[in-house]
Amino acid sequence: MILEGKKAVWKDYQKEIAEDKYYYVRSCVRQNFFPGSETAFLKIMREELNKDVYEHPCHTSCTGIGYHSDIVPVETTMTVVARQFALMTEAGYENLMPSCITSFGLYTEILDTWHHFPEVEEKVRRQLKKATGREFKKPKNLAHSSDVIFKFRKEIGAKAKYKLINKETGEPLKVVDHIGCHYAKMFPSKGVGGAEYPYVLTGMIEEWGGQIIDYPERRHCCGFGFRQYLVQANRGFSVACSKEKFESMKPFKPDMIITNCPGCPMFLDRWQYVINEMEGKRYGQNGEGIPVFTYEEVAGLVLGYDPWELGLQMHQTDCEPVLNKIGTDYSPEDKYNLDISPSYSKKHNLINV
Amino acid sequence: MGKHVVVIGGGVAGLEVAGQLSKVGIEVSLIEKDSNTGGHLNKWYKLFPDRRKSSEVMEYLNGITVNKGINLMTDTSIEMFNRKRDHFSIVTSGGKELIADAVIVATGFDLFKSARKEEYGYGIYDNVITSADLEEMFRKGEISLTNNTIPEKIGIIHCVGSRDEKVGNFYCSKLCCVTAVKQAIEIREFLPESKVFCFYMDMRMGGALYEELYREAQEQWGVSFIRGKVSEASETIDNQLLIKVEDTLAGRPLKMKLDLLVLMAGMEMSEGGKKIAGIGGLRTGENRFFAATDNHFGSNKSDIEGVFYAGTCTAPMNITETISHARAAAIEVIDYLKCSN
């Protein structure tokens, strides 16, 4: 592997990411499976980085999962997305920052379609007006929330309490990055680092002390495939995809997996449990699984947030091996203790600052 | 006649056209940006279809430069280029002004920069090389991997940078298929224990003796041909390359581990040619090569009277075609100079 070659590719894919004043839209999957990640994200943005992040109470799902399950027609999806734009316009924001990769991909795709087919945009404007009376401006800047954390990775690194380094050996943790398919595969120029060697998570890991490892199935889909997971009869395909990835990364002995898509960490986490149940196979070291994290969780850990406030107890595959390696100060016995009241949730989640 | 012609580019086409013009007593200034003439040919080991040594062709071409009436200027490029009524004023990088009655553009091609096909990992994965790198190995007489071991399984990917709108090249470079076949045979000659696989979309064996060479590769050298465009390569923990392709004629995806991957880089309009097009106001086509006035009987003519094209600056060509095209350019120039008398 020649790092210089990758650096040359990364240089070709610099994307513009807004500096401040973000309009945040949430992710259906993240909310249900990794709610702590979105909470931590807002805390980092607002408290650590002093950014203006606005969330509109009336925004909804973009319909992405329904759209990619093909039960929602493209025009419906475009109009729901147009409504999101309208809410943003009305709130006086122009930098759209979705939490979800499917949404990010969908917004990117729709803006591209409208660019090439202005008549489609006009039709959507008419339909939105008819259905809701709303009008909209298109976002000036569209960046996924992982792009924004990437942008401020150095600022986060400067405040870090922990590094992604094995405190016993002094060696950097070996990290596998997994990028959501819709981040850059459809429009490589819209992703930091492009589609083939995405830099968005690699940049964070490098900055926070870890070492990214490349492995043959790095670009492979986690296997969600929308209908391929959502319907039980199809899940054999879904799990097979993740298994392909685990088999491929195993020889590299990764300490952890970091992801930027809401769904992927859930699948990479749960499928390890299923494969172990079905075949008695584990892919981590010492007979353990490979801990899987969202990038918000990793940022939170680096900043010294409590693992149980980050929601790491909502993972099926234990995250403790990583906590122990980097030396997180945490209380193992409180993992499932729900009586301890959250230290920051009220302040940072419910109110738009 | 006392005429002076400037030839831009000292590769195969430039040398040949200069030689032909000097033969009939026309004074030629041959301008070459590198310190040697011969262009890409310098890097090649043997040539298709008969696998003669490229040095033999080089010998013929270098012989031309000593012709009477050829003023060879190496390490020189063109900075300005204007038509002034009945002649051209050309300013070189050395600041010298040349006055010419006609100009021949023979700026040739550049090999496609294979790193642009990111998914094949050229410049990133250790043992991914281009057809040009392989020729270099042939010239050194040694095919080896970065860890100095000998490869056993070698894959050749056709159409790298050709027939691919992802890199903006819709056209076929037309010589890569036969180059792949030639190189596959040569690998087998060098490494009799090796296995060679060519991954192609179509085998475009449209030149004299090409198909015969293809047959020889199958029959005598046991080269395998698999129809499918390789989707990606990645590096395994033992430094092998895992490739993914559809074996389209079996209708099944196929994965294979290789020790060495060779990319058949296509041909593109040269950077030098683009520069000349810019300063000379010469028209280029959608494929970015120079656009001739007529595809059938004006392939040497530009839109500017007195400016002609020779060789691969207009389209991918093999050496035979390049030499023919250069000779045709000489005839056009001689004709033009006669008429302008």
Added chain:
Amino acid sequence: MGKLYDLLLEDIRFEEGLNACMNCGVCTAICPAAEFYIYDPRKIVDDVQTKDDEKITELLMSETIWYCGECMSCKTRCPRGNAPGLIIMALRSLSQDLGYFTESEKGRQQLALKRTVGHWMITYGYCLYLEGVGTSMHPEQGPVWDWIQDNWKEVFKKMGANYQGDGPGILRRIPEEAMDEIREIFKVTGGMKRFENIEEFSKKKAKELNMKLDDGIENEYFQHIYKTNNGSHTR
């Protein structure tokens, strides 16, 4: 000849997704679905570009158009700028419009998706709304999911959620006015029509198969389409 092709052309994704295919197979080579299912996106694109009504009808009734996971890896690589994934989406839409989807085991699953994801979307404004969706439908979620389901409200409170609350935040209750807008959009743009279509053709199919299909998910037909895999899709 070409009538169905013309219908496909009305889908903007089809126009974006199909130039001329040269059968290089780069899509199939990288396709996760082709790796596991007996599936070849190259072949589908090639069949579609013949414009042959008979071939397209066969596709619309087939299992094969339902294997794609819409990861769009194919779009990254196609040297002709095609996106087989988008072509598949257009085929799936047309299959549902014409009611052909119930002719295949995988196609029939659209009702399951409509009654889960679709239902959540127009009821709550989220594509996923998993309170109460226990491990019976999702055994792969593991013991942690049991714990989360058993302690749903407390877990979400601890995670800083605004569960069913007013204002912004995680799993907030989206105001009824906002939901009215979403439902109106579905009405105006054909989303409701798609839902009705899926229901209507599924009911017809259930009758044909002599299976019970009531509302919701606790009925014979739903459970059948959600769980049945006849094993012919993979090797």
Added chain:
Amino acid sequence: MDKFGFTISTGRQIDYESNDRRIAEYIFEREPSFRLCIECGGCSATCTTGNFTDFSLRELNILIKRGENEQVREKLNKCMLCGKCTLVCPRGVNTRNIVVLAKKAFQKSDEYAI
């Protein structure tokens, strides 16, 4: 299966490294024209069986070369050995003999002779 309601799918890629190509090697040695196929499909087009079933001689040739032996074995007996294919082949491949040799090779491999 019982607990989860599905099993983990297995891949259907041709896995070049794990396939056994001894059947192909056996044929290469005895029928050198096997190497010459350019997969034009002339044989399949003229093949009587191919015109009535989904049997494809062209595909069979490839599957043998890739070592997809299970599939080859299954398809092999569909050939009626009429030899019409050899009349049309532009590369002079003795397709009929390839089928004959493949059958022999399977027989031998069943007897553990190759």
